[in-house]
Amino acid sequence: MNADKVLDAKGMACPMPIVKTKKAMTDLESGQVLEVVATDQGAKADIAAWSKSGGHTLLETAENEGVLTFWIQKG
Amino acid sequence: MMAVTAWNAADVAKRVIEKKDVFVLDVRNEDAFADWKIESDSFTYKNVPYFDLLDGVEELVPELPKDKEILVVCAKVGSSQMVAEMLADEGLDVAYLEGGMKAWSEHLEPVKIGDLPGGELYQFVRLGKGCLSYMAISNGEAAIIDATRMTETFTSFAEEKNVTIKHVFDTHLHADHISGGREIAEKTGASYWLPPADAEEVVFDYEKLTDGTSVAIGETTIGINALYSPGHTIGSTSFVIDNRFLLSGDILFIDSIGRPDLAGKAEDWVGDLRETLYTRYRSLAEDLIVLPAHFMIMDEVQDDGSVQEKLGVLFKENHGLNIENEEAFRSLVTENLPPQPNSHQEIRQTNMGRLNPDDEKKREMEIGPNRCAVKA
Numbered sequence: 418m419n420a421d422k423v424l425d426a427k428g429m430a431c432p433m434p435i436v437k438t439k440k441a442m443t444d445l446e447s448g449q450v451l452e453v454v455a456t457d458q459g460a461k462a463d464i465a466a467w468s469k470s471g472g473h474t475l476l477e478t479a480e481n482e483g484v485l486t487f488w489i490q491k492g
Numbered sequence: 493m494m495a496v497t498a499w500n501a502a503d504v505a506k507r508v509i510e511k512k513d514v515f516v517l518d519v520r521n522e523d524a525f526a527d528w529k530i531e532s533d534s535f536t537y538k539n540v541p542y543f544d545l546l547d548g549v550e551e552l553v554p555e556l557p558k559d560k561e562i563l564v565v566c567a568k569v570g571s572s573q574m575v576a577e578m579l580a581d582e583g584l585d586v587a588y589l590e591g592g593m594k595a596w597s598e599h600l601e602p603v604k605i606g607d608l609p610g611g612e613l614y615q616f617v618r619l620g621k622g623c624l625s626y627m628a629i630s631n632g633e634a635a636i637i638d639a640t641r642m643t644e645t646f647t648s649f650a651e652e653k654n655v656t657i658k659h660v661f662d663t664h665l666h667a668d669h670i671s672g673g674r675e676i677a678e679k680t681g682a683s684y685w686l687p688p689a690d691a692e693e694v695v696f697d698y699e700k701l702t703d704g705t706s707v708a709i710g711e712t713t714i715g716i717n718a719l720y721s722p723g724h725t726i727g728s729t730s731f732v733i734d735n736r737f738l739l740s741g742d743i744l745f746i747d748s749i750g751r752p753d754l755a756g757k758a759e760d761w762v763g764d765l766r767e768t769l770y771t772r773y774r775s776l777a778e779d780l781i782v783l784p785a786h787f788m789i790m791d792e793v794q795d796d797g798s799v800q801e802k803l804g805v806l807f808k809e810n811h812g813l814n815i816e817n818e819e820a821f822r823s824l825v826t827e828n829l830p831p832q833p834n835s836h837q838e839i840r841q842t843n844m845g846r847l848n849p850d851d852e853k854k855r856e857m858e859i860g861p862n863r864c865a866v867k868a
Contacts, residue, residue, distance in 0.1 A: 430568065431567065432543070435546070470544060
């Protein structure tokens with residue numbers, strides 16, 4: 418999936434993946450897509466819940482050997 | 493800036509048992525909070541996900557009590573520490589839970605149940621998950637029943653008491669938590685016992701725990717006598733210790749009874765469950781003290797932190813033991829069952845030795861409440 422911006426949050430523990438995601442999102446326009454790569458397993462539920470609460474759309478999630486990738490479209 | 497205090501799980505356990513007023517600000521996401529939290533009758537709760545607080549906590553401050561201890565809780569620790577520090581910046585005294593719900597889930601509180609000839613019987617209360625384990629000690633020897641995977645707690649406790657662990661039992665193949673039994677036996681050279689009917693697919697050697705199995709620990713030989721009591725699983729076995737204590741496993745709880753469906757056989761095992769509860773247990777002495785492998789609600793925890801009740805009292809008060817009609821009993825334990833525990837299939841496979849997840853994965857598999865009971 419094409420992303421307008423990529424955030425590498427690998428190795429970061431909660432709450433940093435969300436803190437960084439939120440910050441990265443402010444640089445995007447509505448409709449643009451942010452790709453977030455993280456290794457904190459808690460990010461799975463939290464990115465989904467955060468996207469919803471912030472009015473963004475979690476387009477897709479992928480998981481490969483412990484590495485999580487999220488594509489979030491700014492609302 | 494006001495002070496932020498770190499509480500460990502033992503600090504929280506103490507407040508749960510002493511029924512202190514604590515205000516829990518749980519900053520996990522809403523689903524996680526709805527699924528599972530720190531249970532206490534004396535605590536009050538508010539759930540605000542940490543990601544809704546990143547812009548500041550000013551709006552939250554007026555909603556927090558001035559006259560109670562405030563504990564911020566998250567899944568591991570990072571978010572609760574961040575929110576606690578933000579609240580301190582606003583002039584509040586708050587604590588956060590070290591290790592978060594993960595540590596809470598793993599904390600074991602040892603409580604003495606009673607004296608045995610030449611020793612004592614202890615219950616290990618896992619408040620965060622409702623699991624109960626036991627250690628019987630007599631004259632320098634110990635037996636452990638239904639150990640959780642925090643094996644260090646049991647081996648350290650045995651060292652502290654200066655006793656050698658001789659026997660390790662599981663009343664059944666657990667589906668809600670990972671057993672520490674085999675690991676303790678491997679570490680200490682003790683025998684590991686499992687009911688063979690539950691162990692058909694295990695990939696390790698074990699001693700066969702069957703009806704009438706009897707072991708003695710200590711010179712004065714306190715008897716640990718196995719009583720086959722199927723129903724939660726086909727192999728489920730209870731123990732009578734020193735003719736005074738009935739360790740009922742996941743068959744009979746204080747306020748509920750075991751569910752027969754966690755290995756996928758509700759229909760087949762409901763008859764066994766009824767036979768165990770209404771015939772086999774009925775023939776036992778009513779003054780036996782029932783010590784189950786789980787509790788579900790804080791009402792089942794006594795003021796001293798233990799979970800126990802006389803069998804005779806349960807015959808009167810536990811609704812699951814008082815359903816005359818067999819059909820009504822059958823529908824109770826096969827219909828409208830609570831959801832099955834998280835990852836219960838993987839947990840069973842792990843307890844059979846067929847899966848070998850690392851510690852982090854084990855923790856994740858056990859997240860959430862136990863759901864081994866059915867309440868009438």
